[in-house]
Amino acid sequence: MIVEPAAPRERHTRLLRWLHWLSAVLVVAASVLAEIREFIPRGVPVRAALMQWHMATGLALLALYLPRVAARLLGNAPAAPPEAFAGARQLERLLHGLIYGVLLVQPLLGLAAAQAAGRTITLPLVSAIVPALPGIGGAWEGALENAHSLLGRLFYGLIALHVGAALWHHLVRRDATLRRML
Template sequence: MELKSTSNHYGTVAVSIHWISAILIIALIGSGFRAAATVDFEAKAAILRAHLPIAVTVLCLTAFRIVWWWRMDRKPHPVANAPRWQRRAARASHLLFYVTILGMITSGIGMMMLSGAAPVIFGQQYAVLPDFWKLPPRLPHAIGARFLVALLVLHVGAALHHHFVRRDKLLQRMWF
């Protein structure tokens, strides 16, 4: 497998970024919902100690992915015989992923900056975590998380439809 993509298959770099990001985003969704539902200070801080570095990693991967597509690689051609609406829906959903991921990270950074909670979370000082719901970025962060879950369900559903129903080998293009 080549580092860069070909006209019908994604390269090693794109495939690696995709699957690492997918795993980390699923971890972020799980830890984020768990942290939101946790009232115990120590437990919430422990969850956020994992959540925040994973989010920074996803930011770095997403930024690298954007630069990779923009400057260094080209995406494979759309699947043969895919209707125009599916090609447009695929482009739109990928763009929505980028916008949502960057929006989630921006609102998360906003919450950390406005709340001053980072020193508390990382144990540099002992205090009670703030009520994040009182911070303006919290609502967009919560809405973004639910929207991201919906995008993931649609994305996985479309990939499985292509693999099992259409049998057009779309899913194999994004594997090693």
């Protein structure tokens, strides 16, 4: 019995679209929480609460990572618009690969940095404590926090490229690229 490959879809699967937009909301929330925290003096309880929520959103992103990768790999992605210029597909793959890489590494760096600093990570609403990672000591605190912060700034640039490309396709090229994820 010969199985024919499924025809390309016009849009990404419903699951992948939900995971994409939920991840986008969580990235925005984590970023806003981290940035607002910087305006609040150390020692003020609301600063600690913002940090706990920031870490919880990062852990939620990490929890979505494997389902998101699986949905992307198994979802029979829609074909690129035929009018896309040569190399556009390679640029799209590179950008998505970088974004997926950051979505995996960034929460892990944040978790390691928090634990190296001796912070207990308590999940809001359920009061569950995240177990400590073995072998993470205070000597790593500064390096891990710097790496987490730098990667976060680089992630802002990747997101700007991603959003800019989607809007360029939608508003300038007027192709179906953005509609595939809506």
